[in-house]
Amino acid sequence: MEEVDKHFYDRADEHINLSNDQLNTESKGKVSASMMYGLSRFNSWVSACGWNSSEEMKSAKKETLNYFVDEYRKMLEENLDDYINNFDEYMKPKK
Known part of the structure; x- marks a missing residue:
């Protein structure tokens, strides 16, 4: 993996912490599915910004x-x- 910027893991941890908080009310599978959907939606937007x-x-x-x-x-x-x-x-x- 390439060298990452100094805040890479901090940002990732914020997403993980949000998912962990959601585990208080939802199953692991539901939280994982929502996180993957959100990531796909965000990456689609990032991609669209380049065209x-x-x-x-x-x-x-x-x-x-x-x-x-x-x-x-x-x-x-x-x-x-x-x-x-x-x-x-x-x-x-x-x-």
Whole structure:
């Protein structure tokens, strides 16, 4: 993964904290689905900001999808490996 800006993890943690707060009233699956939907909606908007017309955006749709899916896959693989390597520590019951 490329070097990230110094506030990258702080911003990510804010999203995670919001999702954790939502777990007080919703299931993990519902919170996860809402978070993924929100992310897809935001990234669609970010992508739209880079184009001058819907035709331009449409012509780059496959490339845009590949970019976001590839980046998500890299981040998910990294985090899955982290949980695999630290499972006992991360998943032990909180006292």
